Amino acid sequence: MLNILYFASLRETLGHSSEHLDLPPDVHDVGGLLNLLIARGGDWAKLSSVKNIRYAVNQEMARLDSPLKAGDEVAFFPPVTGG
């Protein structure tokens, strides 16, 4: 099971702030998960055109090739704008 979180403009675009998902056997990294989400179609397909989307795994910044395992917390969000 993955705990997936969506923040800020991505959360509004997708209409979800979080979800639980069983880690599919063919998904091994962040990029694989992103492709699976995009393949849902509808609003999810918009993920493919979001500029500079960021990812974190277990609350550390990650890359598309960062590996995933069951129990991970994965977050997708736009570039940060605090301060």
Next chain:
Amino acid sequence: MPIRLQEADFDVGAELSVLRHGDARIGAIASFVGLVRDVSDGAGISEMTLEHYPGMTEKALVAIVAEAKTRWSIFDALVIHRFGRLLPTEQIVMVAVSAVHRGEAFAACEFIMDFLKTRAPFWKREVTPAGARWVDAREADQSAAERWLDE
């Protein structure tokens, strides 16, 4: 290394007093306070909402302050960042650094702010007369953070 995320406002003077806490080794404290403006990218701003990533945001700030402590000889650093709904003129963020001399305090304070703006997960949503909009990341903020990587 106090890191605080809170909805409530903060008292800069009181926070600086706590940071000093009668420590006679401290010769300098540099501080920065970020405020909500009423204009952004040419549009009037009536209010702002700050979102963060509970858990990761704290970790990111701890890591930024720890990095500052490896780069400069400073005693301590304070970071307070608010979240939730904020109005123009309200305080958003405070960073303060104590050191022996001003040079290290100034540099570490600026470094922490530059990295906070580009690495800590916060997102601003502004309300303008045309409706609400998420603030876009600024290239200037990225450049400001990257100049520290060359040093």
